[in-house]
Every structure is written in structure tokens, then in C-alpha cells.
């Protein structure tokens with residue numbers, strides 16, 4: 001069940017769990033006042049593979065890795081699947 005954040009004008013922020021179908025626009029605070037629903041960032045799992053990939057992608061955008069050669073430069077051209085293709089004239 002997702003946790004929603006509500007903002008009381010007197011007490012500040014508090015969280016309450018509601019189902020996505022039943023979440024109200026305002027909840028009652030512990031002080032009795034009505035608190036409107038706020039907007040907060042979702043709680044993403046830290047240290048996961050997806051977060052690590054996003055962090056590495058952002059890092060390469062700002063400071064790309066320095067390389068001393070072209071990646072995969074030692075690869076040769078792929079061999080043709082049919083050996084008869086090797087006898088065809090080359091440009």
C-alpha cells in the first residue's frame with residue numbers, strides 16, 4: 001500500500017498509507033486540522049542495478065571516460081555465413 005504525504009499548516013508534514021483507489025485529497029492531522037495531500041518523490045531502492053546504471057549514465061554525460069584507443073578496434077570484419085561469398089569480387 002503506497003504511503004502518501006500530507007501537509008498540515010500547523011504541524012508540518014506527515015505520512016499516511018492509503019490504497020491508490022481510496023487516497024483522499026485531504027486527511028485529518030493528529031491535531032485535528034485538515035491536511036492537504038502533498039507531492040513527494042517516490043522512494044526508490046538505493047543501490048539497485050537500475051539506479052547504478054542511471055548514475056553511471058549521468059556521470060558519463062558530464063565527464064566521459066578517457067580512452068587511449070577506439071573501443072573494439074581489434075575486431076575483424078565479420079566472416080560471411082556462406083563461404084562462397086568470399087569468392088565474390090570486392091570493390
Ligand SMILES: [Zn+2]
Pocket residue numbers: 008009010011012029030031032033
Ligand atoms: Zn496538525
